[in-house]
Amino acid sequence: MIQLGTNLVVADNTGAKLAECIHIYNGSKRRYGAVGDIIKVVIKDASPTASVKRKQKSKAVIVRTTSAIKRTRDDSYIRFSENAVVLINDKKEPVGTRVFGPIPFEIKDAGFTKIASLAKEVL
Numbered sequence: 001m002i003q004l005g006t007n008l009v010v011a012d013n014t015g016a017k018l019a020e021c022i023h024i025y026n027g028s029k030r031r032y033g034a035v036g037d038i039i040k041v042v043i044k045d046a047s048p049t050a051s052v053k054r055k056q057k058s059k060a061v062i063v064r065t066t067s068a069i070k071r072t073r074d075d076s077y078i079r080f081s082e083n084a085v086v087l088i089n090d091k092k093e094p095v096g097t098r099v100f101g102p103i104p105f106e107i108k109d110a111g112f113t114k115i116a117s118l119a120k121e122v123l
């Protein structure tokens with residue numbers, strides 16, 4: 001579960017390295033975000049030649065969380081070692097052209113098929 005102030009690893013090749021959650025969409029008083037939710041982030045660390053800059057605000061979709069996700073089709077749980085996001089634009093398409101690390105299939109179920117197709121490994 002991701003809440004306000006959570007530091008997140010950026011899992012795409014936009015040049016951003018670290019982001020912080022500042023808003024969770026889909027509800028005015030929503031406290032937590034899970035895999036597949038859209039959040040607003042501020043870039044905390046980026047490379048100097050990045051397409052996104054430090055202190056820039058952007059939308060992102062949560063792709064990995066350290067808290068366990070219960071899967072509906074076989075009632076198993078999956079958990080990752082880090083919290084990670086992929087930056088998206090207003091059309092809900094990824095800004096980068098590559099996605100690093102494993103991505104759960106719940107991302108595809110949430111409607112982000114482009115992110116799932118860019119990922120090397122879908123669990």
